[in-house]
Amino acid sequence: MSFIDFQQVHKTYPLGKTEVHALRGISLQVDEGDFVTISGPSGSGKSTILNMIGCIDTPSQGDVIIDGVATSSLNDQQITHLRHQKLGFIFQNFNLIPVLSVYENVEFPLLLGAGKNDPYASWSAQEKRQWVQHLLQEVGLGDYATRKPAELSGGQRQRVAIARALATKPVLVLADEPTANLDSKTGDQIITLMRDMNQSLGTTFVFSSHDPQVLDVADHVVKIIDGQVDADYRTCTL
Template sequence: MSQITIKDMVKRYVTCGTVTMALDGVSVDINEGEMVAIMGPSGSGKTTMLNMLGVLDTPTNGEYFLNQTPVEKLSSSNLAEIRNKTIGFIFQQFALIDEYTIQENVELPLVYRNLYCSRKDRLSRGEIKKRVYNIINDVGLKEHINKYPAQLSGGQQQRVAIARALVGEPDIVIADEPTGALDQKTGKEVMELLMDINKKGKTIIIVTHDEKIAAYCKRRIDILDGKIISDKASA
């Protein structure tokens, strides 16, 4: 059964009277536990597709079913809860807060959960501390827990970003060019970490233009001019 189903999705942008078709009738199914690369050059529509999958934006037309639930029928608070609990995000430039320690950066999704989610989903301070410590330990950074982002290497900062994406225990992790700001060796380490996460049952969706990164994934979807031109298992 599909975890994600997109049917005939269209996204148009209008700027100064000019219409840009970012997505043009995209349909795709992604099953639970898959590790998928979404490939395409700059301007192909892959980032727009990421925004749709992560419910960060809404389509002009088409349907999106997340765990068989039609996303377009959800309220803004429901969508915020999905972004907090169901989907974790990893960004190319890490998106860490410089003034926060590693512990404070990683615990942010849980702090927001306690502020905005229903009472039954709130965590005690002790539960938050335990979960944050465990996930930071899992990504190999427990000795850096009280440091600030500027005190870490790029690879370590990306590990912090991965920990932050995972601390809410999401079913799906979406990564936007997760190795784009890293050297080759560090990028390999980050991809191996994502593969380990996938082996634990998480669905991983990676948006990239890098053939070497796509090769880590079991499935590759190629987008060009807003259309899927290929969808196949990786060699």
């Protein structure tokens, strides 16, 4: 069974007296350990897809099944658990906490009241410290632990965000246009780093990009056009 399974997912948003049909019957699957790019022009529906995987939004029609459960059947508490236990997030504008150091930003998710089923609930303070330090090494920021985000370049900030997203050992990391605010060389380095972390930790990654030139290292590229999976791609990549 796939970790993510979209079954004929539609999404409409009300817009004044009309509605916007953002997704028009999306079916796709992502398996644990996959590295998947959602590509497509601005407005095609990429963020809507990622928001549904992140349980920020639900389908108007069809099912989004994550880890065997339709997200529309979960209550708020179950959604919070799913997000804490299984998902990590990387944002276009990094979303680091400016007053915290690099180390503290990565440590932060581990301090957010672990539930008893969270993988990190039983870690000692020392285990947490070693894991955070290990992640900082892995993203190439071992020497930057005490810096503040304002003292880093955009690429370095996104490296911190990648380490932070991985801190709780999620099954899946979601990244909505993680390279949109970076120059193309730095953006390629960030995608390569996510790919390295996917391979070394086995973490599933799903990220979106509107850049047709985005570094092609993905297992699957799901191309979205006007809220649908582009037929030319569907046959060769899924």
